Amino acid sequence: MASIARIPSVPAPGGAAELRERGRGALLGLAVGDALGAPAENMKPSQIRRRWGRITGYVAERPSGTDDTEYAIFSGLLLARYGSGLTVAQVEAAWHQWIADRDEGPFRGAGFSERGTLENLRRGLAAPISAQHRHAWSDGLAMRAAPFGVFAAGRPAEAARLVAIDGSVSHDGEGIYGGQAVAAGVAAAMAGAPTVAVVASALSVVPDDSWTARSLRRAVAVAHRGERAVRRAVVIGGYPWTDLAPEAVALAFGAYAAADGAFVQAVLTAVNMGRDADTTAAVAGALAGATCGVSAIPADWATAIGPARGTCLPSMKGHHVLEVADLLTPEDRPAGRTAGP
Template sequence: MELTACDPAADEIAALRDRARGALLGLAVGDALGAPAENMRPSEIRRRWGRIEGFVSDNPVGTDDTEYAIFSGLLLARHGSALTVAHVENAWHHWLADLDEGPFRGAGFSERGTLENLRRGLAAPITAQHRHAWSDGLAMRAAPFGVFAAGDPGEAARLVAVDGTVSHDGEGIYGGRAVAAGVAVAMTGAGPASVIAAALSVIPMDSWTARSLRRAVVAAQCDHLDTPAMERAVRSAVVIGGYPWTDLAPEAVGLAFGAFSAARGDFRTSVLTAVNMGRDADTTAAVAGALAGAMSGAGSIPAEWSSVIGPARGSCLPSMRGYHVLDIADLLTPYDDEEQAAS
């Protein structure tokens, strides 16, 4: 039966499509906003730009966060709920490890370690046995799984763990599961409290990731004199002072959910809070942007930001050049009968 614009089912599909676009466009916007502040302390950000309120680069562009999210989205669109570790491993070989192109500029240490292991002939899950299996490299590409499994956080968490088996372990997997589940519930239009609860429901409560997420949210919801004071409290709740690596999954996921909670899901405030806290700012802002964008839809993203996002340039993953996050969002959401007939 053909759906019309007046059918409730058509309206539901349109709303789901809008939230899917919001999630992945929000990820790309957050990534591009946060990229210049990556690995910086708030004091360094203030000295250079004051407070970041928009793009500070003349040529804003997404990093490996956006390109790996596109990679996982394409993989998920191809296999859906039937996705297996073998599918993921084969895709890493076909699109990444077996290509002569490289050296995959901007890729995180977890991805570089995985590529090296694959090129050595190792197979999953041994490919994830490297020094950065706990990184936020899975969390940064987890949003497509929440989009695909909208309303089903358990399925979103299951699928992202399948993807992550090739590159991550332990806390790295937990970070991806938390983000995927949070996006899955945000895709229903649920508020921040439900989104946070969903993220916590799919990871061990005594895990480092769960503890960091809870501490960040509690700190974000306390009364503070001003926004910088709130950001300092959230950072202090989860950041390990003096630790040289900023891509810890428990830290990045905690900061992202803390920013989202402090902003009560408002898109602009969520991503700017994440960006101005520094550390792995492109990833924390990408995750916060995915959560806020999924909750409120593409229309919640300021036009002056969303209009900047074009097709991926392939700066990190040459094989992802030319793909746009909006196309990936559409691939991961249902079609109505008219669209299906035209495709």
């Protein structure tokens, strides 16, 4: 990978057909990565090898997206409804309407940050106080950030602005930075930016001295040496939780950089590194899917992804990531509300 000291600028987005191809690639790539990585979540590479050898495809009998996919659909539908005018109040209202105030549940598979947010919202706390829980630094925003990059194709700063609005309900600090890095990276990839510019776009929207930026730089600096080097560069040895945003985002970008944006290699690299494998593979899949387009996703991987089952978010049941991608990349985006569950 070229030095990020010599960064080509993000090009202007292509036409409607190209944006549709890349948007579908980004969100289907997210769901595919999520489903591929789910069985390896919280595992070490050695444990993965002992059980499956090297994972090269689905190992679950009925592959499906997890909370990563369902929350990405949630954020994508919200963004399709309000567009660039999205406000914190609208995000908070959607969390209540579509998640917190429903009797359905038990929101199986939701991460710690989502559970903490739901508890706070149900206690009557409003954003940004609702994000004041013990896991505001988690990768729960990063996992649902790709739709913002799809919507703001070619505009990394706008993607980062919008995802921070979404994240203010559930995350703070490094949790926000992780989401911004992913959204900006996808926005650059949606415009056909080379890998080095995608990484640079992610770094451009987070504080240079943040944990997220430091981890991301370390990951991409050693990406040419492969997944073991990437893992050693960013994983916090001995720390029990695998959903740290700076770690997960760096692993995902490291996998993407190691593959130079190639879809299959990027996703499988992320999966086989373990840790929060569903999220890291989902993010790597979103980046590579936006770079390569939906046609780069193997057909058998793509066709296994159906509408969301609503396992974590019952209100998202029946929605497909491709539906969301198409809402976010219309030929003529109308003002006002265009989508909802």
